[in-house]
Amino acid sequence: MQIMSVFDTTFAPYGRVIADLDCTELLDTLRKTTDKPEDAVVYVPSAEQLEALPVFDTLRDSVYGGMPIQIGYCNGSNTKLNCVEYHRDSEINIVADDMVFLVGLESDITDGKLDTASIRAFRAPAGTAVELYATTLHYAPCDAAKGAGFRVAVVLPRGTNTEKPDGTGALGEDKLLWARNKWLIAHPDTNEAKQGAFVGLEGENPDIAPLI
Template identity: 65%
Template sequence: MKIESVFDASFRQYGKVVEGLHLDELLTALSKTEKPADGVIYVPGDDSLENTPAKKELEDNVYGGMPIQIGFCNGTNTKLNCVEYHRDSEINIPCEDMILLLGKQTDITPDYHLDTATIRAFLVPAGTAVEVYATTLHYAPCNAKKDAGFRVAVVLPKGTNTDKPEIAALNAEDPLLRARNKWLIAHADASEAADGAFVGLDGVNIDIANEI
């Protein structure tokens, strides 16, 4: 699989690099967060990250005054496994190089299936803030170097990825709701599928282990 850059023109349909933010204290705090060597952890909101000056800039300049949360997604990973989307953009800020596997909502079929051949890989250098558009499919980051792992600050509207509301299914999309403001499509090989997630990723469960 070709590894592209978030600075390439090809990334513009998926997101953009966010410039001008003061991220030093956030990145320092992020570098001290837990990073598993054999899996991935996600924390929706973390005090050490939210108590940095970057929070106000992200809240006011990037989200236009909307309340936000700053959490992290850390660990080691080389596989796609699932894709998710929200009703808004997500900001990712890594303190170590990482790779994002991305797709587009417009490639999802009416019955909420997606061919994994439509997924593309983008390198995000350490310290680079990227906006992942609401229409962009994404999930856990991947290692940029063999066994190096990643630490990534994840910025979203407050409450996202917490306990989902209890709903009665009204349409074909409702079974994808996995958490608050989180719709997810899993590959049959992923652990999320065994845990009851909607299975709709068709094709190979992408693994970039041989590309890094």
């Protein structure tokens, strides 16, 4: 696996960089008010201190076209893929520390199965706002340097990644539904698999530790 840049043309199938979004205050607040664990990853779907900032209105009205949104964060340290998830909409990641995305394409899934050889790695520098398209498979960010960790603000439609809705089971895809607006496929060697997530990642669990 080679780590490419989110500014490289090879990133185009997975997402884009939003170049004209001023995230300075958001990233300052993220750095000052949230912890970055050294040996774990924490995710908070909605953070009041981030949603109170003026950029919230820009993200809601311009980036999401007026749809209700939430701003949370994902902080910590990680080098492995472990799982992939997707939503029914784009996800905006606003990067406070250099980090690496591990991504794939929903179109490569067959009956809930995905060959991990299809996963690609892209580095995003601090200060970058990256849109991951709805059809892009992703999960927790990865460190861009050994032990460096990351802080990332995560923007999604309101309610995403909260409690799984009741009454699922009408469609075959429901076997992947792990939370609200969150379809998840796990590698067998993960805590998510032990917790009952659908196991469908085939092949090695990609680990970028040797590359950073």
